[in-house]
Amino acid sequence: MFNPTIARITLRGLIGRRRFLLLLPLPALMIGLAVLCEGLNVQASDWVPPVVAALGLAVVLPILALVIGAGVLGSEIDDGTVAHIIAKPISRAEIILSKLVVAFALTAVTTGVPLGLVGLIAGEPQLALGLVVGAVLGSAVYSAAFMALSVVSRQPVLIGLAYVLVWESTLTNLLTGARVLSIYQYVLSVVDRIDDSSLVTANVSLPVSLAMAFIFTAGFTLLAIDRLRSFAVVGETS
Amino acid sequence: MTTTVDTTAGPRPTATAGAVELKAVTKWYGNVVAVNDISMTLGPGVTGLLGPNGAGKTTVLHMMAGFLPPSRGEVLVGGSPAWRNPSVYSGLGIVVEREAVHGFLSGWDFVLASAKLHKLPDPEAAARRAVTLVDMVEPMNRRMDTYSKGMRQRMRVAAALVHDPSVLLLDEPFNGMDPRQRIHMMELLHAMGDAGRTVLFSSHILEEVEQLSGIVQVIVAGRLAASGDFRTIRRLMTHRPHVFTIQSSDDRRLAVALIGKESVAAVEVDTNAGLTVKASDYGTFTRELPKIALAEKIRVQRLVPADESLESVFSYLVGGV
Numbered sequence: 001m002f003n004p005t006i007a008r009i010t011l012r013g014l015i016g017r018r019r020f021l022l023l024l025p026l027p028a029l030m031i032g033l034a035v036l037c038e039g040l041n042v043q044a045s046d047w048v049p050p051v052v053a054a055l056g057l058a059v060v061l062p063i064l065a066l067v068i069g070a071g072v073l074g075s076e077i078d079d080g081t082v083a084h085i086i087a088k089p090i091s092r093a094e095i096i097l098s099k100l101v102v103a104f105a106l107t108a109v110t111t112g113v114p115l116g117l118v119g120l121i122a123g124e125p126q127l128a129l130g131l132v133v134g135a136v137l138g139s140a141v142y143s144a145a146f147m148a149l150s151v152v153s154r155q156p157v158l159i160g161l162a163y164v165l166v167w168e169s170t171l172t173n174l175l176t177g178a179r180v181l182s183i184y185q186y187v188l189s190v191v192d193r194i195d196d197s198s199l200v201t202a203n204v205s206l207p208v209s210l211a212m213a214f215i216f217t218a219g220f221t222l223l224a225i226d227r228l229r230s231f232a233v234v235g236e237t238s
Numbered sequence: 239m240t241t242t243v244d245t246t247a248g249p250r251p252t253a254t255a256g257a258v259e260l261k262a263v264t265k266w267y268g269n270v271v272a273v274n275d276i277s278m279t280l281g282p283g284v285t286g287l288l289g290p291n292g293a294g295k296t297t298v299l300h301m302m303a304g305f306l307p308p309s310r311g312e313v314l315v316g317g318s319p320a321w322r323n324p325s326v327y328s329g330l331g332i333v334v335e336r337e338a339v340h341g342f343l344s345g346w347d348f349v350l351a352s353a354k355l356h357k358l359p360d361p362e363a364a365a366r367r368a369v370t371l372v373d374m375v376e377p378m379n380r381r382m383d384t385y386s387k388g389m390r391q392r393m394r395v396a397a398a399l400v401h402d403p404s405v406l407l408l409d410e411p412f413n414g415m416d417p418r419q420r421i422h423m424m425e426l427l428h429a430m431g432d433a434g435r436t437v438l439f440s441s442h443i444l445e446e447v448e449q450l451s452g453i454v455q456v457i458v459a460g461r462l463a464a465s466g467d468f469r470t471i472r473r474l475m476t477h478r479p480h481v482f483t484i485q486s487s488d489d490r491r492l493a494v495a496l497i498g499k500e501s502v503a504a505v506e507v508d509t510n511a512g513l514t515v516k517a518s519d520y521g522t523f524t525r526e527l528p529k530i531a532l533a534e535k536i537r538v539q540r541l542v543p544a545d546e547s548l549e550s551v552f553s554y555l556v557g558g559v
Contacts, residue, residue, distance in 0.1 A: 005354040009340060016342045080338035084397065087303065088355040089328040229322050233305035235296030235335060235409070 003090060006098040010072050014106065017075065022067060026060045027114035034121040044122050048199040052122075052131065056115050057187050057200075058169055061135060065107045065142030066160040072099040073224075074150030074157075083233050092228040096147070100221060103147055107139035122199070130194030138187040141216045145183070148220040151227040179203050186213045257281060257405050257436040258302055263311035265297050272297045274460040275311075280405075280438055284431035286447050286468060287440040289457035295440040296335060298457065299409050302438070303332040315405060328356065331398035335409035335440075337390055341383030345374060345393040348382055352397035368396040371426065387414035395423070399430070406430060408439040412447075424449040479503065480520040485512035485540040486531070492538075495530050499523075512540065 014020055030051060037047035073096075076082040085095060112135035119128025145163075150156035168184045179185045185202070189209035192202035202209075258280040265273040273294045287295050300306045301313045304320035304327070313319065315326045340348060349368055353361035369378050372392040382390060391414060399406060408427075412420050424447075431437045431452065441447050447454075447468070454471055456464040464471070486492050489512050493505045496515060501522040506514040517523035531538050 003355070005351050009343070009351060012342055013340060080334070080336040081340050083305070083332075083334050083336070084339070084352070085355070086305075086324075087327050087330075087332050087398075088352075089325050089357070090355060091324060230307070232307070233300055233303075233334070235300065 001094055001097050002101060003094050003098040006085065006090075006095060007102050009085075010099050010102045011106070013075065014068065014071055014102070017071070019067065019071065019075075023064055023110055026063060027110065030056050030060055031114055031117055031121070034118045038121050044124070044197075045199060048122050048124075048127070048197075052115070052118055052127075053188065053200055056111075056118060056131070057134065057138070057191070058184055059164075060114070061107075061111045061138050061187065062142055062160075062164040062168065062184065064111050065103075065139055066146050066157060066164065068107050068110075069103045069143040069146030070150045070156040070160060072103045072150075073147055073228075077150065077154075082231075086228070086231060086233070093225045096221065096225045096228055100143060100147055100224075103143040104139050107143055108136045111135040111139060124195070124197045124199065127191075127195040127197050127199060130191040130200070133194055134187040134191040137190050137213055138183060141183045141186065141213050144217045144220040144224070148224040148227070151224050151231065176203070180208060180212060183213070183216065185209065257316060258438070259312075259314040260298070260302070261312040261314070263298075263301065263308045263313055265294075265301060265306065265309050272460055273301070273308075276457070276460075276462045277311075278455055278462060278465065280436050282431065282434045282436050284427050284437045284439070284450065284452040286450050286452065286454040287438055287457065288444065288447065288454050289440075289442060289463075291442050293442075293457045294460040295442070295457055296409055299332075299407050299438070299440055300334075303330065303334075303407055305332075305334075328401065329404045331401065331403035331406045333391075333394050333398045333406075333408040333411055335413070337387065337394070337414075339382045339390055339394060341381065343382055344379050345369070345382055345385065345389075345396075346378040348393060349378075349396045349400055353400045356401040358401055364400050364402075365396075368400040369393075371399070372396045373422065388416065388419050391415060392419070392423075395426075403435070405436045406438070408437075410441060411439050412441060412443070421449055428452075480517045480523070481544040482515045482517065482523075483512055483540070483542045483544055484515055484527075484538060487537040487539070488534075489513050491534060492531070492536050495534050495536075496527075499526055499530070501526055514544070 033051050033055070034047070037051065073082070076085065112132045115131040115135050116128045119125070119131045146156060146160050149159055153159055168182045172179045172182045172185070185204045186209035188200060189202040189204050189206045191200050193206050260276055260278045263273060263276050264271065276298065287298065289295050297306065301308050302315065302320060304315070304323060307321045313321065316329055318326060320326050343351065346365065346369065350361055350365040353364045358364045369375055372395050374389065374392050374396060377385070377389060382393060385393065391411065395408070395411065411423060415423060427437050427439060428451070450468050452468055454465065454468045455462060456471070484492065489507055493507050493513055496502045497505050501517055501519045502515060503518040504516040508514065527538070527541070
């Protein structure tokens, strides 16, 4: 089900694009802030929640996942090179899963490493571990969701941004019941469970979070496979 | 699901008569009908799909390639529906018009990746054979974004035939090629056709398919307007009636000489714009004009075909076949 040729081309395509450089400033900003706060001897309880939760988990993780997840297939759909991949006798599940693995791995590394570092800078190894595990879980769910979005819509980045900024960051604060449909909350639950410093607090129970994360990941993956099966390649003039 | 992976030998052509079949196929986008009730059967050999821009050629090709579902009717490749059926690609190669390639790959990597994605038993050998076939061995290690349009086109053809497909579909393959490359490509397509494969290419420029020997299907405004032997169509092209405007050193005397010829149907003299000549036979008229001018010692300053638009040529063909 994993095709190394597709994965290799996808990875080279992603890393070779200038858009990839957009991934660097956000984690750098997060680490920079953490170093600054520690250097100024700010209390961990004062800087960790805004830097780790409000910036790291609520912005850096989903935005990186969006750029990568929407790019692994979406950029090929945009420039037309997807025709070379789909005109092959390989199952659509193999194409989607290979690209998903790339998106997941790249997101997990580019978010897990800086988040773990921030946890260590705060002097909380348990928090660092929680953040790494949370980033890995979040990478899986976000990647599946944003990749499916790129097959379903021609504007995956716009819709993804709306989800992250409007739904996760704003509406779920007003409508607490909506938190059960927020990937950010699932990540918080995992981090909170592993971390023993109570610097990060969850709003959704762990079993619900894990179950919902699984449903989201599986559901969006299946959706992407099905939509790719019926993917219409239209000519330039059509 | 008719094809299984054959590990004992390389891929082989399995074309039979009717490798590609369209049965009363209609395709619409919203309320625009792009393809209107087309039926055709393609067998081994080279077939040209001709028609002006926007006639529906790409839509037809994309339906054959399983890239689009027909709104009505059936599209079969090797007896199975092309839509939602990736297994057809083990016997099908397609070169789309949009020339996007993974520019960061070298031509060799691109063709080799295609061979690997086809799960061929010996991808290196297959890629080498395909690159040799399109005469791209020398520049194959360069990145594809450094290629000219014609080179990229040939590498895309190599990637499409790396698995030796029994059906090869090419959308406007001669775009961006110079005449020499065009002849080479046409020879390659004919060689594949002669070897029993079904080759279909589209074109909106009649002149670029002059070396074609085979069947043509002419599509105009989404309908199959004509189909048949290309030689018949080419004869009709050279003998079609045509309007020219001519400016010469003595328009009136030239008009007198021209009207006496059988290949000229009408002449109109306009003191400002020169002569408007309606030739009843394009080929004979263009051969006779210089002789007349020479005999009458008239200098022809301008000779402009007035209705060279493809639409007029195609609509003439449609009426004439």
